[in-house]
Amino acid sequence: MSNFTAAEPNAPLVVVEADPSVRSRLAMQLGERAIPLADLNGVEERYLDSPLLVVLGPSCSRSPGMSGAEALLAHRPDVGAILIADDLSTDLFQRAIRIGVRDVLGAPVDTGQLNEAVRRVDQTLYSALSGARSMGMPMGEDEPAEGGRVITVFSTKGGAGKSVLATNLGVILSQRSDKPVALVDADLQFGDIAVMLKLAPQHTIVDAVSSFERLDVGFLESLLATHQPSGLKVLPAPLEPAFADQIGADQMHHIIGLLRSFCSYVVVDTPAYFNEVVLGLIEDSDDVLLVAGMDIPNIKNVKIGLQTLRLLNTPMQKIHLILNRANSKVKLEVSEVERTLQVKADALIPSDIVVPQSVNKGTPVVLDAPRSAIAKSLEQLADRFAPATAGKKKGWR
Numbered sequence: 390m391s392n393f394t395a396a397e398p399n400a401p402l403v404v405v406e407a408d409p410s411v412r413s414r415l416a417m418q419l420g421e422r423a424i425p426l427a428d429l430n431g432v433e434e435r436y437l438d439s440p441l442l443v444v445l446g447p448s449c450s451r452s453p454g455m456s457g458a459e460a461l462l463a464h465r466p467d468v469g470a471i472l473i474a475d476d477l478s479t480d481l482f483q484r485a486i487r488i489g490v491r492d493v494l495g496a497p498v499d500t501g502q503l504n505e506a507v508r509r510v511d512q513t514l515y516s517a518l519s520g521a522r523s524m525g526m527p528m529g530e531d532e533p534a535e536g537g538r539v540i541t542v543f544s545t546k547g548g549a550g551k552s553v554l555a556t557n558l559g560v561i562l563s564q565r566s567d568k569p570v571a572l573v574d575a576d577l578q579f580g581d582i583a584v585m586l587k588l589a590p591q592h593t594i595v596d597a598v599s600s601f602e603r604l605d606v607g608f609l610e611s612l613l614a615t616h617q618p619s620g621l622k623v624l625p626a627p628l629e630p631a632f633a634d635q636i637g638a639d640q641m642h643h644i645i646g647l648l649r650s651f652c653s654y655v656v657v658d659t660p661a662y663f664n665e666v667v668l669g670l671i672e673d674s675d676d677v678l679l680v681a682g683m684d685i686p687n688i689k690n691v692k693i694g695l696q697t698l699r700l701l702n703t704p705m706q707k708i709h710l711i712l713n714r715a716n717s718k719v720k721l722e723v724s725e726v727e728r729t730l731q732v733k734a735d736a737l738i739p740s741d742i743v744v745p746q747s748v749n750k751g752t753p754v755v756l757d758a759p760r761s762a763i764a765k766s767l768e769q770l771a772d773r774f775a776p777a778t779a780g781k782k783k784g785w786r
């Protein structure tokens with residue numbers, strides 16, 4: 390057994406950067422543990438017998454720095470490298486990951502983010518030594534015996550409120566859960582989760598699939614953006630619609646599997662149509678929240694959606710109908726909708742001006758207007774998965 394504890398990472402840490410002023414700034418950000426070096430010469434000889442953390446400064450992403458790192462990482466799996474890059478292109482990211490760099494961060498790097506990356510890589514080095522999976526989760530008894538619950542939010546109509554629902558549900562579940570909660574933006578062409586949560590993500594799902602053969606829990610974790618107020622872990626959609634094709638159903642299936650291995654809940658937002666990726670997600674899900682707005686085109690589309698799901702032999706007990714804007718004065722009764730769809734609504738979400746207001750602020754309505762009726766209805770929906778207080782409410786578990 391290793392006597393390593395998560396609170397005391399202790400691999401030696403070197404920071405390598407040719408530019409003296411950039412080097413000393415990075416060293417300062419990393420604290421007194423960091424040993425500043427101009428290049429990688431002699432590093433291997435000096436740290437022969439112990440794992441080593443290497444922070445590669447921006448100058449290293451230009452050759453010959455990169456080839457030096459490649460040579461070192463090729464035969465030293467106990468060296469964990471983090472690259473800071475001026476230009477955080479997908480191309481550079483792929484190159485770095487291929488040579489064995491564990492994480493890539495954009496310059497200028499935020500001190501908190503940098504130290505968090507160092508801590509994460511440090512842990513994987515020690516878990517590798519003690520025989521656990523090399524880039525896996527921090528070892529320990531809190532590794533889940535079975536996976537977390539996958540909840541996909543779907544609708545056959547754009548603008549129905551899928552993304553609003555997915556972000557708010559993710560935030561509430563994250564607040565209630567001790568383990569991480571992930572939100573995946575699987576609206577691959579026009580995903581707007583990052584905008585709705587005011588995140589400026591460093592990575593997207595494209596980075597996960599472009600290094601697919603190396604994708605494991607530790608690596609995937611390093612790609613997730615954290616929504617600070619709630620702790621929710623977000624895997625954003627591609628930045629450009631053209632990248633959507635790069636993500637196939639098999640890849641999505643693998644990503645969801647990795648996420649559920651360390652998260653208590655994986656919430657997935659989707660586009661408003663069926664394709665292979667969406668069908669795979671529905672199959673992988675424990676619950677599908679089918680969102681319908683309160684107008685005839687919405688109801689018509691949801692009816693077709695339900696028929697499609699039945700044809701595909703989707704177990705109906707995992708489909709939950711959510712009626713959004715259910716209080717709107719649109720001369721359509723909930724009972725009428727239920728009768729048309731031949732399904733009872735599991736949740737009614739009222740219409741409220743605070744929703745678009747919160748969307749425009751980039752703050753989910755449950756945080757922005759926690760006392761509003763809509764926030765309460767979203768909390769009630771979340772109760773079905775993770776009750777805020779023990780007892781009372783009937784769950785879907």
Ligand SMILES: Nc1ncnc2c1ncn2[C@@H]1O[C@H](COP(=O)(O)OP(=O)(O)O)[C@@H](O)[C@H]1O
Binds near residue numbers: 551552713739741745
């Ligand atoms: N209950 C609601 N009350 C008021 N506005 C809502 C409500 N739900 C969604 N909206 C608004 O509708 C728009 C579309 O919602 P969104 O979640 O982006 O739909 P989808 O993801 O299904 O396309 C958003 O701008 C949001 O502000």
Ligand SMILES: [Mg+2]
Binds near residue numbers: 552553576581
């Ligand atoms: Mg959406």
